[in-house]
Amino acid sequence: MTAQAQPRERLLDAAGDLFYRDGVNVGVDALCKAAGVSKKSMYQLFRSKDELIAETLAxxxxxxxxxxxxxxxxxxxxxxxxxxxxxxxxxxxxxxxxxxxxxxxxxxxxxxxxxxxxxxxxxxxxxxxxxxxxxxxxxxxxxxxxxxxxxxxxxxxxxxxxxxxxxxxxxxxxxxxxxxxxxxxxxxxxxxxxxx
CATH class of the missing domain: 1.10.357.10 (Tetracycline Repressor, domain 2)
Structure with missing residues (x-):
């Protein structure tokens, strides 16, 4: 994951790593911190954590x-x-x-x-x-x-x-x-x- 990656890609990359390593119950705060993205930005990009889980897997x-x-x-x-x-x-x-x-x-x-x-x-x-x-x-x-x-x-x-x-x-x-x-x-x- 590069610093120039867009917030959506950073979230998908970070979520993919965390979900695989720690499971899908990882908290939103940890996801956002790992991606360097605010919670507000996350919810602008994905309607819910459930949607983020599905899109990360996809x-x-x-x-x-x-x-x-x-x-x-x-x-x-x-x-x-x-x-x-x-x-x-x-x-x-x-x-x-x-x-x-x-x-x-x-x-x-x-x-x-x-x-x-x-x-x-x-x-x-x-x-x-x-x-x-x-x-x-x-x-x-x-x-x-x-x-x-x-x-x-x-x-x-x-x-x-x-x-x-x-x-x-x-x-x-x-x-x-x-x-x-x-x-x-x-x-x-x-x-x-x-x-x-």
Whole structure:
């Protein structure tokens, strides 16, 4: 965050850091102090703290997704693309800044499924499930929607384990995802050549 950043960006940056580290119950005074913005300015920029929570999550969500998902033109098979998410998660959780999935963290803390922050969190979690489902459709598996949900549960469970145990996953999520893909008959190699 630079001194030249506009108050809105400073608030989103500061809130993103504080909400992720300390939770969404951080007080408005602490948020404004960290951003170098007055409370009056904050309420001119955001109607409420609830709106700030939602917009902060929405602004950080795409960055978190890009850190996990392969690009659309990477040329790998659907199975490899799915496994990439779990391999990247495995690396991501080894950092000392990893405190869990920001979407799950926010939704669990808010507890209200109708809260604007919970709505944004649900949107991004659905995007991950949709990514898995699209790859499973491309792989030609039966019931791709159900398997996509199972993969999302593995992802979320692995994130939670990394936080609760305060240790690296050491490939646990990768292995569980591979077992699900194996049981669904998703081949390790030939999917791309079969599709062409």
């Amino acid at each position: 602004s950080r969500g795409p960055r978190f997704q890009r850190a996990l998902e392969p690009g659309p033109e990477d040329g790998t098979t659907p199975r490899e693309r799915i496994q990439t998410v779990f391999q990247r998660q495995d690396r991501l959780v080894t950092g000392d800044r990893f405190l869990g999935c920001p979407f799950v963290n926010t939704a669990v803390e808010l507890k209200n499924p109708e809260h604007p922050g919970s709505v944004v969190a649900r949107h991004f979690k659905q995007r991950l499930t949709d990514f898995f489902e699209a790859e499973l459709v491309a792989a030609g598996v039966d019931n791709p929607g159900s398997l996509a949900i199972q993969l999302t549960i593995v992802f979320d469970g692995a994130s939670a384990r990394a936080v609760v145990r305060a240790q690296a996953l050491a490939g646990v999520g990768v292995a569980m995802a591979a077992a699900l893909l194996d049981s669904a008959g998703v081949p390790a190699e030939e999917v791309a050549s079969q599709a062409s």
